[in-house]
Amino acid sequence: ETGVTQTPRHLVMGMTNKKSLKCEQHLGHNAMYWYKQSAKKPLELMFVYNFKEQTENNSVPSRFSPECPNSSHLFLHLHTLQPEDSALYLCASSQEVGQSYTEAFFGQGTRLTVV
Amino acid sequence: KQEVTQIPAALSVPEGENLVLNCSFTDSAIYNLQWFRQDPGKGLTSLLLIQSSQREQTSGRLNASLDKSSGRSTLYIAASQPGDSATYLCAVLSGSARQLTFGSGTQLTVLP
Numbered sequence: 001e002t003g004v005t006q007t008p009r010h011l012v013m014g015m016t017n018k019k020s021l022k023c024e025q026h027l028g029h030n031a032m033y034w035y036k037q038s039a040k041k042p043l044e045l046m047f048v049y050n051f052k053e054q055t056e057n058n059s060v061p062s063r064f065s066p067e068c069p070n071s072s073h074l075f076l077h078l079h080t081l082q083p084e085d086s087a088l089y090l091c092a093s094s095q096e097v098g099q100s101y102t103e104a105f106f107g108q109g110t111r112l113t114v115v
Numbered sequence: 116k117q118e119v120t121q122i123p124a125a126l127s128v129p130e131g132e133n134l135v136l137n138c139s140f141t142d143s144a145i146y147n148l149q150w151f152r153q154d155p156g157k158g159l160t161s162l163l164l165i166q167s168s169q170r171e172q173t174s175g176r177l178n179a180s181l182d183k184s185s186g187r188s189t190l191y192i193a194a195s196q197p198g199d200s201a202t203y204l205c206a207v208l209s210g211s212a213r214q215l216t217f218g219s220g221t222q223l224t225v226l227p
Contacts, residue, residue: 043217090158100146103164
């Protein structure tokens with residue numbers, strides 16, 4: 001148990017569907033992240049939320065829409081995705097302490113397949 | 116823009132061997148560096164965190180060092196075991212947005 005829980009673990013969706021990924025952290029952290037991991041590529045940061053405010057959006061297409069209703073929950077809303085969006089989507093959390101952060105903890109990921 | 120490189124990309128060793136994984140980063144102005152382990156199809160498990168003011172961290176058979184000025188870190192695994200087989204990822208926290216930038220990982224196989 002990592003303290004960061006992602007649901008669902010697997011998701012298959014058509015290109016016209018709308019779905020959401022959910023992340024919940026039980027660690028009392030104030031920063032949460034969405035990462036994308038594609039085959040043969042390094043993890044790519046998508047979004048960062050600090051104290052529920054989005055502080056970073058790494059040029060992610062608008063078909064990905066994040067939502068952070070509180071410091072424990074993070075969602076990634078998906079619509080009209082493309083097959084190349086198929087990947088492992090990972091959520092992480094950490095705690096801002098002064099000028100730095102504690103170690104980041106990751107969830108088990110959602111394996112997304114777009115058909 | 117921060118870039119992280121890990122060498123080698125893959126490594127296969129017999130059980131019991133000591134080994135070293137390398138990580139380098141281009142911008143030495145980092146807040147911390149973290150080593151992770153990832154099993155196939157799974158999330159990341161944090162192994163060690165080194166703050167920018169520290170030189171090394173140890174946990175069991177693992178020892179990670181950090182030379183911030185030269186932009187390098189090494190992960191030393193002593194007496195490797197088949198259960199150590201996984202992909203090892205290095206990540207640095209840097210920049211005004213305090214982003215974690217990952218390397219591509221080293222895929223380790225420990226043969227029984």
